[in-house]
Amino acid sequence: MLCHTALERAADAARHWSDHGCPVVIHVDRRVRKRAFQRLRRSLADVSNIRFSDRYACEWGTWGLVQATQAAATRLLADFPDVQHAYLASGACLPLRPVEELVGYLAARPETDFIESVTTEDVGWTVGGLNIERFTLRFPFSWRKQRRLFDAYVRLQRRLGFARRIPAGIEPHLGSQWWCLTRKTLTAILQSPDRAAHDRYFKRVWIPDEAYFQTLVRRYSQNVESRSLTLSKFDFQGKPHVFYDDHLQLLRKSDCFVARKIWPHADKLYNHFLSADLARQPAAEPAPGKIDRIFARAVERRTAGRHGLYMQSRYPQGARETAAPYSVFEGFSELFVDFESWLGKVAGMRVHGRLFAPERAEFAGGETIYNGAVSDSAALRDYNPEAFLTNLIWNTRGERQCFQFGPRDVQQIGAHLAQDDNARIAVISGAWALHLFRSGADLGSIRKEAARLQKIEADHLALLRRPSAKGRVRIWTLAEFAENPMDHLQTLLEDINPRSARRLTEVPRMIDLAGFAEFLATLRNQGMQPILTGDFTGLPRPAESLPQRSRPHLVK
Amino acid sequence: MVTGARHPVFGEFRGFAVGLVSTYQLRLARKRWRFRAFRKRRELTAMQNRTDLIRRSDILLFSTIRNERTRLPYFLQYYRELGVNHFLIVDNASTDGSTEYLAAQPDVSVWTTDSSYKSARYGIDWINWLLLRYGSDHWTVVVDPDEFLVYPFCDSRPLRALTDWLDAGGVRSFPAMLLDMYPKGPWKALDYREGQDPFSLLNWFDSGNYTITPNQRYGNLWIQGGPRARVMFADQPEQAPALNKIPLVRWRRDYVYVSSTHMLLPRGLNLVYDAWGGEKASGCLLHAKFLPTLAGKAEEEAGRREHYASGAEYAAYREGGEDLWCRWSEKYINWRQLEILGLMSKGNWA
Known part of the structure; x- marks a missing residue:
């Protein structure tokens, strides 16, 4: 001994x-x-x-x-x-x-x-x-x-x-x-x-x-x-x-x-x-x-630790981690009426609004505090947006998170989204134009706002398209998506929940695009070139769209 | 693992800041804080010095108090049961009998002072002096009287099991994040009796709204969040109180606390986290701040302006933040719950 x-x-x-x-x-x-x-x-x-x-x-x-x-x-x-x-x-x-x-x-x-x-x-x-x-x-x-x-x-x-x-x-x-x-x-x-x-x-x-x-x-x-x-x-x-x-x-x-x-x-x-x-x-x-x-x-x-957890004795350096896959929808709530409740219903989950809206984080169901006592205060969120997101994903482990994002939101989280291999990002580029189209504001301010949003979105897309980006990204122009929305939505749903690969029966209502092509033409004539919306000239009304397939633009 | 500048910290920082210059600056800062503590020793009067009872392997607890008579009995009992052998306490001019109560305890040494808490950097200069004088080569716990240490297996293993394990791994410091505990309903209405477990009343906490910012100069993580940030500092998050703490250290005479127990020098002691994805062991300090005694304190402190940010925090307690509870508050069960929630970790202790 x-x-x-x-x-x-x-x-x-x-x-x-x-x-x-x-x-x-x-x-x-x-x-x-x-x-x-x-x-x-x-x-x-x-x-x-x-x-x-x-x-x-x-x-x-x-x-x-x-x-x-x-x-x-x-x-x-x-x-x-x-x-x-x-x-x-x-x-x-x-x-x-x-x-x-x-x-x-x-x-x-x-x-x-x-x-x-x-x-x-x-x-x-x-x-x-x-x-x-x-x-x-x-x-x-x-x-x-x-x-x-x-x-x-x-x-x-x-x-x-x-x-x-x-x-x-x-x-x-x-x-x-x-x-x-x-x-x-x-x-x-x-x-x-x-x-x-x-x-x-x-x-x-x-x-x-x-x-x-x-x-x-x-x-x-x-x-x-x-x-x-x-x-x-x-x-x-x-x-x-x-x-x-x-x-x-x-x-x-x-x-x-x-x-x-x-x-x-x-x-x-x-x-x-x-x-x-x-x-x-x-x-x-x-x-x-x-x-x-x-x-x-x-x-x-x-x-190895618990992936996606940031705490006092685990603080991995380098790319931000999250605990589970989540979906980001950009431009969908602009194109479809009440997109969030439709998605919630067909996918069977709670769907957040614009989590990074400048006023407050729009949690699902209008909650002011969410899992883990995360607050909807914009100031708290913007103090450390990455922590806000990693906390939310960690706190809701086991429940898929979906939220809306766009150029009208606080952009700091964009870099994280691009770098995170758990991010599933679907973008309808140029959808912000629909928001302006329906706003009814005067043309001068719309023109200025359009230029601003387009610049923000272009920068965001550049981040997503970087070779080093890890998120799974699909990008359509507004014109592409509006032409054949059902196929694209079907693909996205299968992404979220591969097991329930049913054919979509309930369709979200698209907003009325009558006059939108003219609206874009007006913007163009005012000197603001809306490039991200895609080509709307000669686009048939969605109701009469032909069942021709256009492949989603899959980046990664 | 915890060996100063050799530890990988943060990308761009590594290049220059951990260079010789900053290392030397930190060394000077450390000496300055230690000298300051040495000067501040004159403000302390030994009222009851039982430090001759301290044996070589004892675990020591250091604390600064002011009018904590009702809280003290449970505080002492809690840490005695964990296995603390001796308490070294600075009493900052209590008038409620705390001094006499402490002096009568067989395992407590008491120093009194009437000097300014603020100019002693919220008491840490006094504590640094006592640590320098009595803490060397001991495991030392530095906590406020409303902070209760919870660590992995604390319900079945005494504190010495933890310190032995840390010793075996050559680990010199152990982190425990401050976890603000609150009741369901207004805390001012609580009825807290002397000797009572405060967490029988304060049994809720925020589980997942903490934000971390690395402090590049000292290498520690700066943690904010919890109910105070959510309710009282929702408009000015940068002002929210720091929650990161390193209360358990195998002390050596050249160590020094820089700011409360949030960080130390040499900076290797602050590297209590793994930067490569793994988890080191950590605990929590359950914070029994929100007891009715706080209301009276808030009145006094807001006037006295002896606390951080001139008592702005205390002003906030007086004005609002009555009910901290929300639908997503978590009810406290035990340390295992905290570990599952990701607030603390067992690391490789099994």
């Missing part, structure tokens, strides 16, 4: 093993103060089958850990001739099943060595991306304390093509530090005639405690079962996950023999698993599946 902190807990565990007939040799890190060590010794003085081995300094990933293991193992084999299996545990290990069950399990497999031992090619979990190089490079600098030097020296060696020669008979394997070996194998390793050569070589290997026994066992054992009997999970930085009181049920159901590492103050775990009346379970094989999943999820949360 290798210990360096929480010695009282280590003593509890050691006493437990010894009470159940298993002799224990304890190694205490030399860096532990003398007083603490003496206290531990005294507390276990009454137990005859607990011994202490020579002490070595055990810094993480150094040769000292192997030396400590060798010393303790040698002592164990020498002092207790009846021992047939040696189990390497740490002071933070806790037996989860009655010791007798482990003893029985091992007795039934007298020749088997349980040690995770994987070839360097097959390892996916090593820290720092070093696999075979652990065995072929030199590592004079501490990875923890001198990371820059460490990295630089590794790079240098790679560039120079430096490589140590791996001694004959050694086939590099890696694996968990915690193993259970038979007396025969352990003796063979410790008393090998090549031991001095092995030690000399492994002294310079990086993290030898995960390599020394794991490699040599391949040479001396006939029957390796490449798994550890100790349940031990590592996070993405290679530090072990810790178990707490609230893991009690999980640990119980795992059927593993030993778990590490246990938080020293997890009183409930210690009380439960070290109690004498631990209920005997059916002799099941260890099945840590559920624990594996929980820790795998934790690593995923730490490395």
